[in-house]
Structures are given as C-alpha cells and as structure tokens.
Amino acid sequence: MFVYILFSKNIDRFYVGMSNNPDRRLIYHNIGKGGGNAFTKRAHDWQIVFTQKFVDKQSASKFETHIKTQKSRRYIKSLIKNKAPR
Known part of the structure; x- marks a missing residue:
C-alpha cells in the first residue's frame, strides 16, 4: 500500500491519497471519472510528486491521516x- 501526493500546477494544489497502485490511480484522477475524486476533478494535470510504500493498509492510512491533519503546504513540501x- 502506498501514500501518494499529487500536485496540480493549474490550481496550485496538493492532494494526498492512498492506493496499492498510485500510477493507475493517477490516471483516474486526471480523467475525472471512474473512481476519480471530487476534489481532483477540478484539474486534469495532476502529477505524482511523492510516494511512500507501507507494509499494510493500516500503516498507510495512519500516515495519510497524519499528513492531512497537518494542513500545511510547508509540511508537504518538506x-x-x-x-x-521517484
């Protein structure tokens, strides 16, 4: 399981997610349907800027939540x- 961070230059935003296949998930985010996310549908230029692999879903979920609770672009950039x- 992976935690990944996407970035869109068009809307200057990051998106944090979790998937067992971030490359495939990126395609869904960029086409905006078939499993895409409501937030990521606002842009179609998402790029993966960070991935980290975890041994299980629970560990990945904990790290994803940690990133999201920081609510900090500075933290994500660090x-x-x-x-x-990559």
Missing part, C-alpha cells in the same frame, strides 16, 4: 524535498 526522487 516531505517531497526530503524524499528520494
């Missing part, structure tokens, strides 16, 4: 900066 290139 995660991206300190993570090895």
Whole structure:
C-alpha cells in the first residue's frame, strides 16, 4: 500500500491519497471519472510528486491521516524535498 501526493500546477494544489497502485490511480484522477475524486476533478494535470510504500493498509492510512491533519503546504513540501526522487 502506498501514500501518494499529487500536485496540480493549474490550481496550485496538493492532494494526498492512498492506493496499492498510485500510477493507475493517477490516471483516474486526471480523467475525472471512474473512481476519480471530487476534489481532483477540478484539474486534469495532476502529477505524482511523492510516494511512500507501507507494509499494510493500516500503516498507510495512519500516515495519510497524519499528513492531512497537518494542513500545511510547508509540511508537504518538506516531505517531497526530503524524499528520494521517484
């Protein structure tokens, strides 16, 4: 299971999600249907800027929640900066 962060230049926003296949999930976010998210439907230029793999869904969910509760672009940018290139 992965936690991933997407970024859209068009709307200058990050999106945090969780999936067992972030690359496939990115396609759904960008086409805006078939499992896309209401928030991500506002743009079609999403790019994966961060991924982190977890051994189970519970650990991934805990980390995803942690990121979302920070409510901080600065925190997200620090995660991206300190993570090895994808």
